[in-house]
Amino acid sequence: MSDKxxxxxxxxxxxxxxxxxxxxxxxxxxxxxxxxESAGIVTSTIDQIKNRSVMPMHKDFxxxxxxxxxxxxxxxxxxxxxxxxxxxxxxSGSAANATNIQPFRVHYSKGNLALGHNGNLTNARQLRxxxxxxxxxxxxxxxxxxxxxxISHSRKQDQLDQILDALSKIEGAYCLVILTDDKLIAxxxxxxFRPLALGKLDDSYVVASETCAFDIIGAxxxxxxxxxxxxxxxxxxxNGGDIKSHFLxxxxxxxxxxxxxxxxxxxxxxxxxxxIEDRPVIIVDDSIVRGTTSRYLVNMIRQCNPTEVHFxxxxxxxxxxxxxxxxFPSPDELxxxxxxxxxxxxxxSLGVDSLHYLSPEGLVAAVKEANPKGQEYCTAxxxxxxxxxxxxxxxxxxxxxx
Ligand code: SF4
Numbered sequence: 533m534s535d536k537x538x539x540x541x542x543x544x545x546x547x548x549x550x551x552x553x554x555x556x557x558x559x560x561x562x563x564x565x566x567x568x569e570s571a572g573i574v575t576s577t578i579d580q581i582k583n584r585s586v587m588p589m590h591k592d593f594x595x596x597x598x599x600x601x602x603x604x605x606x607x608x609x610x611x612x613x614x615x616x617x618x619x620x621x622x623x624s625g626s627a628a629n630a631t632n633i634q635p636f637r638v639h640y641s642k643g644n645l646a647l648g649h650n651g652n653l654t655n656a657r658q659l660r661x662x663x664x665x666x667x668x669x670x671x672x673x674x675x676x677x678x679x680x681x682x683i684s685h686s687r688k689q690d691q692l693d694q695i696l697d698a699l700s701k702i703e704g705a706y707c708l709v710i711l712t713d714d715k716l717i718a719x720x721x722x723x724x725f726r727p728l729a730l731g732k733l734d735d736s737y738v739v740a741s742e743t744c745a746f747d748i749i750g751a752x753x754x755x756x757x758x759x760x761x762x763x764x765x766x767x768x769x770x771n772g773g774d775i776k777s778h779f780l781x782x783x784x785x786x787x788x789x790x791x792x793x794x795x796x797x798x799x800x801x802x803x804x805x806x807x808i809e810d811r812p813v814i815i816v817d818d819s820i821v822r823g824t825t826s827r828y829l830v831n832m833i834r835q836c837n838p839t840e841v842h843f844x845x846x847x848x849x850x851x852x853x854x855x856x857x858x859x860f861p862s863p864d865e866l867x868x869x870x871x872x873x874x875x876x877x878x879x880x881s882l883g884v885d886s887l888h889y890l891s892p893e894g895l896v897a898a899v900k901e902a903n904p905k906g907q908e909y910c911t912a913x914x915x916x917x918x919x920x921x922x923x924x925x926x927x928x929x930x931x932x933x934x
Contacts, residue, residue, distance in 0.1 A: 540857055541634075541650040542566035542619035542741045543728075545709035547716035547765045549736035553610030556617035559738070559745035560596045566650075566741060567621030570633040571599040574646035576711055577612030585713040587644040588612070591633045613736075614716050616709040618648035631672040635711075640684045642691040646711040649676040650741055651726045651857040654704035654920070679708070692717075696762065699780055703920065705856035707757075709739060715766040722780050723910065723920055724759030725856040730775075737765045737775070808836035815884070819847045821860060823867035823882055830883045843884045848892045848914035849873055856920070860913065 542563025546552045556573050572591025579586040588609050592599045596619065600606075618634035635648040653659070653675040663670070663681050670677060682698035691712060705725035710717040718739040720728045731738045733751035740746060743753050757763055762778040769775050813833055820826050826843065833841055849868035854860050863869050871877035879887035890898070892914045899909070912918045 540567060540621045540652075540859065542745070543616070543648045543650045543707060543709045543739075544618075544741070544745055545614075545616040545648070545711065545716050545718060545739045546733075547614045547737050548770050549613060549615075549733065551606075552613050552615035552736075553606050555733070555736075555738070555749050556615040557596065557600050557606070558748045559740055560617045560619050562745045562748040563619050563741055564596055567619035568595055569593065570620040571596045571618065572620075572633055572635050572648075573600070573610055573615055573617040574635045574637050574711060575610045575612035575615040576644065576646075576713060585644055587637050587639075587646050587711065587713075589635070589637050589646070591618075591635070593630070593633065614711060616646055616648050616711045616716070618650075618709075629673060632674040634674075634676060635709075636672070636674075636676055636680055638680050638684070642694065643713040644711075645680065645683065645691075647676060647680060648709045649674075649679065649706060650708075650728075651706035651721065652704050652855070653678065653702050653706065654855050655702065656704075659701070678702070692764065696778055696780075699762065707741065715764055717765070718757055718761075718763045719780075720757045720759055720761055722760035723856070725910065728757040730754045730757055730763065735770060737769065739763070805836040808833060808838050811838055812840040812842070813838040814842045814844060816844045816846065818845070819850060820845055820867055820878075820882075821850055822865050823878070826867075827882050834883060840885045841883070843879065843882060843887045845887070845889045847890055848895055848911075849875075849889050850913050852913050852916045854913045855918065856910065856912075858913070 542560060544556050544559035544563065546555050549555050553573050553575050560571055570591065570593045572589065574587050574589040576585065576587050578584070588611060590600065590605050590609060616635050620634055635646045637644065637646040656675040656678055659678045659682070663678070668681055679698055679702060682701050683694050686694035686697040688694045688697050695710060695717060699719060704721065705723070706721045707726040707728040708719040710719065716737070718728060718730070720726070727741055729740055729743050729746070731740070731743070731746040731751040731753050733749055738746060738751045739757065746753055760780040762780060764776040815829065817826065830841060850860065850866055851868045851873060853863055867878055867881065871881055875887045875889065879885070892911050896909055896911065908919065910919050
């Protein structure tokens with residue numbers, strides 16, 4: 533793990549493909565960089581002997597290649613024309629707990645339901661307290677299970693209404709793939725914190741955290757799923773053509789909380805002394821979080837006797853935690869805070885002659901062209917202005933249940 537913000541988890545979903553599980557496997561393989569702790573696939577099919585809908589599942593700790601290293605998993609087990617898959621990088625819930633491996637699959641009054649989640653619910657603690665008071669039993673320590681409880685406890689009659697009802701009660705950063713007995717549902721939170729894309733492969737539809745999952749199976753990218761969009765893909769979509777969408781409206785109150793973790797430098801660099809010696813060196817990096825990696829890198833370069841070392845950072849100073857799913861250390865570990873947000877002091881601590889950051893305004897201006905509609909961007913970790921309010925005094929760690 534590098535000393536960088538880390539994007540969490542990869543999700544994939546496919547509807548109406550004769551080899552849905554295999555396509556999902558390839559998709560997860562392409563998304564492996566988003567999470568290496570565990571991987572899982574759930575499919576939807578009819579059990580011919582029992583004549584009822586079932587959702588076979590295979591999931592385990594490890595990389596996609598290892599979890600699905602037995603061909604019979606696809607030929608004997610994961611039958612069906614629709615599937616969802618998940619690569620996990622733990623955002624909430626203990627990483628070592630096997631019950632936290634996704635997707636989650638349950639059977640309840642409306643049939644089978646499976647869910648894969650990328651992100652963090654910022655009101656998870658309140659929801660969990662509520663359900664605990666109601667006597668609800670939890671199998672995992674993951675936020676994701678809360679969404680399933682919200683769906684099964686909804687008073688709505690129709691399953692889709694139950695899902696929409698549940699979604700109206702969750703807050704934070706999330707992308708979801710939900711598999712029902714007859715639908716694939718893809719959801720992106722109203723702020724669009726996490727990415728989710730829609731694609732097409734022959735007569736099937738696919739959704740994935742990143743389009744690299746489309747490239748590997750030869751699917752065509754259609755569009756990104758919009759912030760707050762609940763996209764419903766079913767038989768009618770395949771025969772009628774139009775994909776139905778609902779839109780979620782963001783709520784205003786949040787109780788945040790998520791784990792923080794001790795990031796350790798694992799990155800290895802090599803320097804060529806002949807190139808660096810007696811020359812000025814400029815290091816360009818996309819961010820400095822704790823400064824551990826940067827300091828290590830500067831030391832290596834200094835050993836090659838450059839005349840000067842300057843550091844240019846293509847983001848503003850990171851000064852506040854992200855409550856929307858990016859993995860930052862706690863505020864007092866951030867190098868900007870440790871040195872009073874003073875670039876000269878930070879430069880001194882890193883051992884460089886000068887240090888320059890992009891300003892928050894500069895960052896927003898730099899991406900203006902890609903944002904013709906003038907959509908607001910979150911800059912909370914650079915400015916402390918949280919687009920979805922965060923309850924005062926709550927630490928990121930407080931929501932973590934191990
Ligand atoms: S606080 Fe906002 S800008 Fe910073 S990492 Fe989180 S979502 Fe992105």
